[in-house]
Amino acid sequence: MxxxxxxxxxxxxxxxxxxxxxxxxxxxxxxxxxxxxxxxxxxxxxxxxxxxxxxxxxxxxxxxxxxxxxxxxxxxxxxxxxxxxxxxxxxxxxxxxxxxxxxxxxxxxxxxxxxxLGVNPATAWAVLHEFGPLTAGDWVLCNAPASGVGRSLAAVCAARGLRLACLVRRDGEAPEGAMAVPEGREAAKALKALGAKLALNQVGGDSAVTLAKALAPQGALVTIGALARQPLSLPNGAVIFNELRCCGFWVSRWYERVQPAVVEGMMVELGGLVRSGKLHxxxxxxxxxxxxxxxxxxxxxxxxxxxxxxxxxx
Ligand SMILES: NC(=O)c1ccc[n+]([C@@H]2O[C@H](COP(=O)([O-])OP(=O)(O)OC[C@H]3O[C@@H](n4cnc5c(N)ncnc54)[C@H](OP(=O)(O)O)[C@@H]3O)[C@@H](O)[C@H]2O)c1
Structure with a gap:
């Protein structure tokens, strides 16, 4: 028993x-x-x-x-x-x-x-794997950066030379090394100047709208969570004139469809980041x-x- x-x-x-x-x-x-x-x-x-x-x-x-x-x-x-x-x-x-x-x-x-390791770091890793390719120096956007997923995204981005900009609700919310942009009227404009092609949305509601407006043309808004418990409503202008790609991602399905070698490689990389103290x-x-x-x-x-x-x- x-x-x-x-x-x-x-x-x-x-x-x-x-x-x-x-x-x-x-x-x-x-x-x-x-x-x-x-x-x-x-x-x-x-x-x-x-x-x-x-x-x-x-x-x-x-x-x-x-x-x-x-x-x-x-x-x-x-x-x-x-x-x-x-x-x-x-x-x-x-x-x-x-x-x-x-x-x-x-x-x-x-x-x-x-x-x-198997849910939040894996989700951050898998989103970068599935919605790339990104090269060193590229910007990635996210909200809720202090979440397990957000911290993991920051660690994996830093290890690959990607730059992370975060929509924050208060000081100190962004992981070390990431750019913090306070939520509010000016946030989308400030983020848009970075030309990011990928945004990870964990929140929904107004926060997701800001990320959608901030992406470069044909950028991908990848929604993995709905922490605000509000619907995901997208600005028509971003969808049409910026050809915004709006995608969902669920790590449970990803584990089912991906080759075991990819998961093994991911675990090796994430394990290395933990051992070196870069992911905590x-x-x-x-x-x-x-x-x-x-x-x-x-x-x-x-x-x-x-x-x-x-x-x-x-
Ligand atoms: N689709 C997938 O495959 C997948 C996989 C993993 C996780 N997720 C989702 O990703 C999200 C994060 O999960 P987690 O386990 O990493 O979270 P977590 O470690 O429990 O942390 C949640 C974070 O979100 C913040 N937060 C809560 N409500 C918020 C709001 N309305 N606006 C902005 N930030 C808010 C919290 O801030 P406070 O400190 O203020 O409370 C906290 O920093 C969840 O929605 C989860 O379901 C999805």
Whole structure:
């Protein structure tokens, strides 16, 4: 039996999260049993609990879309560090999975960073991979730059000599080395002077409109999030006269369609950035699994300054 954070219905996390014991089968060929170490609470997890995410598990289900765990039995050597892919439910002491649904993590990373590598850094990396080519010196735009995705984008851009300009709501929000442009009437004009061909939109609403207006002709506005919970409405002039390309991107689908070698290459590059200290995703607090309710309440608070993690043994 293993302790797990489960839902039997969608709704407010405070009402629907339960701690339960689940039994796990012994792994067969191509399967592994994973002892989870740390799992983050991401916006997507809250959307799954609420029932608003793009893909929902059949209920009852264990919650959690990523984390770092260690193989304890089955097809891969004991001790291998893995990231179970989404849908497997990582907020638990142990889980059971097909190896095809797990990604091996690079060795030598602090658990706090390894636990966060497969979603936010991967998304930043994959957007640059899919919506390039970009060359050193090119500008990239983004909003919500202090998010895990924003910090990761800054690190990958810096490593490739790309320049990042961020739409910010307050001082100190942009990662070190990135240009900060305060939200407001002058923001689109200031950003447009940079001639960027790619903008990463995590927010929607007015913030996305600013990025859309700021792109160079035929630039791509890539939407990955809707933090403002407002619709994405685009300025007609930018779409028509600037031939704006408006695209969505979802890393869950990307993992399904991309060749394993691309994922391996990405993990090597991201792992190197973590080891060299160039990519560091801050952690605001870590809670034992038994205190998931408190952890989720903390994760929902604005201005928390870093990710909330669950220590899966507890
Ligand atoms: N499509 C994909 O494949 C994919 C993959 C990964 C993430 N995402 C999405 O990307 C977004 C970021 O995820 P994350 O885990 O990196 O976030 P995170 O680390 O939890 O950080 C969220 C950040 O967004 C800021 N924020 C919240 N509401 C905002 C608003 N209305 N306007 C501007 N900034 C706002 C927060 O600022 P405060 O400090 O003020 O709270 C915080 O800095 C989410 O929408 C997530 O769902 C999508």
């Amino acid at each position: 293993a302790r797990a954070v489960r839902i039997h219905a969608h709704g407010d996390p405070a009402a629907v999260l339960r701690i339960e014991d689940v039994s796990l089968p012994d792994p067969g060929p191509g399967q592994i049993r994973v002892r989870m170490r740390l799992a983050p609470i991401n916006p997507a997890d809250l959307n799954v609990i609420e029932g608003t995410y793009g893909r929902l598990p059949s209920l009852p289900a264990t919650v959690g879309n990523e984390g770092v765990g260690e193989v304890v039995a089955g097809a891969w050597p004991a001790g291998t560090l893995v990231r179970p892919r989404d849908g497997l439910g990582t907020w638990c002491q142990e889980l059971f999975a097909d190896t095809a649904r797990c990604t091996r993590l690079p060795d030598g990373l602090p658990d706090e960073q390894a636990a966060q 995703l801050p952690v605001a607090a870590t809670y034992p699994l038994l205190e998931t309710q408190r952890a989720v309440a903390h994760a929902q608070r604005p201005g928390r300054g870093g990710k909330i993690l669950l220590a899966c043994a507890g």
